[in-house]
Amino acid sequence: MGKGLRVWLWISILVGGLFSAAPLVAGDDYLGRGADGCLMCHQDYTAILRSPHGDGAHPHSPFAEGQHSCESCHGPSASHLGRLDDGSRPLTGIPFGKDHPIEAQNAICLTCHEQDAGHHWHGSLHNFAEVRCADCHQVHKAQDPVMSRTGQMGVCLDCHQQQRSDMHRPSNHPMRSGQMVCTDCHTPHGGAGPAELPRLSVNESCYDCHAEKRGPFLWEHAPVAEDCTSCHRPHGSNHRDLLTARTPQLCQQCHLAQFHPSSFESGAGLPPHGGSSNMVGRDCMNCHTQVHGSNHPSGAGLTR
Numbered sequence: 648m649g650k651g652l653r654v655w656l657w658i659s660i661l662v663g664g665l666f667s668a669a670p671l672v673a674g675d676d677y678l679g680r681g682a683d684g685c686l687m688c689h690q691d692y693t694a695i696l697r698s699p700h701g702d703g704a705h706p707h708s709p710f711a712e713g714q715h716s717c718e719s720c721h722g723p724s725a726s727h728l729g730r731l732d733d734g735s736r737p738l739t740g741i742p743f744g745k746d747h748p749i750e751a752q753n754a755i756c757l758t759c760h761e762q763d764a765g766h767h768w769h770g771s772l773h774n775f776a777e778v779r780c781a782d783c784h785q786v787h788k789a790q791d792p793v794m795s796r797t798g799q800m801g802v803c804l805d806c807h808q809q810q811r812s813d814m815h816r817p818s819n820h821p822m823r824s825g826q827m828v829c830t831d832c833h834t835p836h837g838g839a840g841p842a843e844l845p846r847l848s849v850n851e852s853c854y855d856c857h858a859e860k861r862g863p864f865l866w867e868h869a870p871v872a873e874d875c876t877s878c879h880r881p882h883g884s885n886h887r888d889l890l891t892a893r894t895p896q897l898c899q900q901c902h903l904a905q906f907h908p909s910s911f912e913s914g915a916g917l918p919p920h921g922g923s924s925n926m927v928g929r930d931c932m933n934c935h936t937q938v939h940g941s942n943h944p945s946g947a948g949l950t951r
């Protein structure tokens with residue numbers, strides 16, 4: 648903006664201010680002077696012009712012909728340039744921040760992004776918990792961190808501390824190395840399944856990458872077909888293979904009465920002096936190697 652234009656703008660604002668000093672917060676008018684009308688005071692907010700939102704050639708960009716520039720998101724804000732009787736500055740039309748109505752903040756984004764947020768957004772836990780679009784998205788950065796695989800985890804883990812500690816357990820999905828990110832399993836705008844998973848069930852979501860566990864098997868292991876999380880913790884575990892408990896205790900949670908020793912085995916002593924071979928090495932897995940299911944004609948015991 649040239650210096651002459653800047654001076655002219657200042658004059659017009661000061662003059663305009665005389666006429667618009669009344670508190671116009673509700674039903675405010677658009678300032679309608681393009682980005683420069685705001686940037687003359689908010690010089691630090693130009694990065695958005697280098698972001699996807701700043702692409703004025705995109706017909707729906709806030710900065711495109713016929714849109715309201717900064718006020719496409721901030722709402723009609725003419726009175727924001729004046730003062731109230733107490734000398735304070737009226738807020739912009741749609742004030743952002745946790746202290747202001749969150750539904751209105753998200754609604755302004757949804758006027759352009761209803762399709763992108765998808766039809767699960769309105770039923771999502773993030774929506775119910777009043778998480779704002781702006782809690783995950785930083786529109787005033789040239790590059791929104793949550794949109795890149797390297798930046799996303801930091802955003803999610805800021806709020807999800809339990810998952811932060813889980814993924815640091817010795818057995819984990821490779822998220823710490825950046826090989827995997829939260830959205831490989833979750834849809835942040837809401838999903839069809841439980842816990843914002845993209846598929847209707849936990850298992851369907853796991854099969855996306857672990858297809859070999861889907862079967863069908865001649866000899867199924869009931870809990871596997873039902874829910875992988877009856878034995879696995881998806882974010883991380885202190886036990887090998889993301890298991891919820893170590894074997895054989897894991898197996899013994901469901902299997903006590905069986906044809907070999909049915910008593911709960913504590914691990915006291917080692918065979919042959921009192922202990923059981925079921926407790927040694929890979930314990931139950933020494934024999935029941937096909938714990939996810941077997942296609943062997945005589946694999947009923949999941950041993951082959």
Ligand code: HEC
Nearest residue numbers: 682685686689692695700709716717719720743744781786
């Ligand atoms: C795509 C929507 C969008 C557009 C366009 C936009 N903003 Fe923002 N702006 C936001 C959001 C959302 C926040 C709140 C960020 C937060 O709460 O973390 C914000 C925050 C701000 C703030 C800081 C408010 C505070 O509390 O510190 C200023 C100042 C601001 N915007 C100015 C501008 C200016 C100037 C323009 C035009 C160049 C502009 N904005 C265009 C969405 C937008």
Ligand code: HEC
Nearest residue numbers: 678684685688717718721724727728736737738739742743
């Ligand atoms: C004449 C200078 C001036 C102009 C022009 C101006 N602002 Fe501000 N704006 C301020 C000041 C000063 C504050 C800080 C207010 C405070 O701390 O009381 C502010 C605060 C804000 C805030 C945070 C509080 C709120 O109201 O939500 C946003 C967002 C904002 N301005 C956006 C805009 C937008 C959008 C425009 C253009 C329509 C604009 N400003 C034009 C001076 C200006």
Ligand code: HEC
Nearest residue numbers: 699700705707708709719720755756759780781784791794
């Ligand atoms: C006036 C319409 C409009 C409004 C209002 C709007 N956006 Fe956008 N937004 C766009 C357009 C256009 C794009 C670029 C889309 C494209 O390139 O396909 C975009 C892109 C985005 C992207 C993708 C950015 C990227 O890095 O790829 C995100 C995230 C986004 N907007 C979030 C928001 C949020 C959050 C708000 C509310 C604070 C908001 N938008 C308000 C029009 C809008």
Ligand code: HEC
Nearest residue numbers: 753756757760763764773778779780783793794799830835
């Ligand atoms: C919990 C964090 C989170 C919240 C809340 C959130 N988003 Fe997103 N959004 C993301 C992530 C992560 C992506 C990256 C795409 C992906 O991997 O699914 C994204 C992508 C987008 C995109 C790019 C287009 C696309 O679908 O990939 C737009 C536009 C967008 N979000 C708009 C919104 C709007 C509007 C809201 C509020 C109604 C919102 N987002 C709320 C995390 C969030």
Ligand code: HEC
Nearest residue numbers: 800803804807810820827828829831832833842849876881
């Ligand atoms: C390998 C897939 C996978 C990845 C990667 C993943 N999750 Fe999950 N997440 C799940 C599954 C499956 C559930 C449902 C757990 C259940 O029902 O016991 C879940 C549940 C959750 C829950 C609900 C609370 C809970 O623990 O049951 C939150 C919150 C969550 N995930 C956040 C995250 C975050 C944040 C990230 C990234 C750091 C992430 N998840 C990465 C699969 C994953």
Ligand code: HEC
Nearest residue numbers: 772773776778782783802803806829830833835841842843
């Ligand atoms: C501003 C804080 C915040 C951010 C950032 C955030 N979340 Fe959440 N998330 C929540 C809240 C609050 C809930 C509601 C349920 C709860 O309290 O755990 C939730 C719920 C979830 C759930 C469903 C939990 C369940 O119990 O079924 C998943 C999955 C999830 N978030 C994943 C993500 C992912 C992935 C990201 C990053 C793209 C993310 N969240 C970013 C606050 C946040």
Ligand code: HEC
Nearest residue numbers: 818819820821831832852853855856875879881887888889
């Ligand atoms: C987006 C792909 C993806 C999805 C979805 C996925 N996983 Fe994984 N899983 C991986 C990758 C990658 C590894 C690491 C493989 C390696 O290191 O060789 C892995 C490893 C594992 C391991 C072995 C961990 C170890 O300590 O070696 C288990 C168990 C596992 N996944 C279970 C699950 C379960 C249960 C689900 C569903 C909740 C699931 N996975 C969903 C990609 C995925």
Ligand code: HEC
Nearest residue numbers: 850853854857860870871874875877878879888932938939
């Ligand atoms: C009844 C408990 C149980 C259930 C349910 C279960 N698993 Fe496992 N899983 C195990 C055990 C035990 C191991 C360790 C296997 C070993 O030591 O040979 C394992 C290992 C794995 C591994 C890593 C080694 C390998 O075989 O690739 C993956 C991946 C895996 N499970 C995925 C899944 C998926 C996906 C589901 C749901 C379809 C599932 N598991 C359900 C008990 C279970």
Ligand code: HEC
Nearest residue numbers: 868869870877894897898900901931932935938947948949
């Ligand atoms: C969540 C409960 C649960 C867990 C944990 C579990 N199982 Fe099972 N298992 C079942 C059910 C239910 C059946 C089917 C029983 C039936 O049909 O009578 C079954 C069947 C079996 C069978 C075949 C039994 C037969 O009747 O032929 C074997 C072998 C087996 N499980 C071994 C294991 C091993 C080894 C582990 C530990 C890695 C384990 N199970 C963990 C619930 C569980």
Ligand code: HEC
Nearest residue numbers: 895898899902905906907924925930931933934947948950
């Ligand atoms: C030394 C090998 C071995 C070990 C170790 C072992 N099993 Fe078995 N188990 C067998 C054999 C062999 C069968 C009979 C399989 C068949 O019918 O084909 C069997 C059968 C079973 C059955 C089905 C019983 C029935 O009534 O049909 C279950 C359940 C079972 N084992 C669970 C376990 C659990 C839990 C552990 C660990 C605590 C374990 N097994 C350790 C060899 C072993």
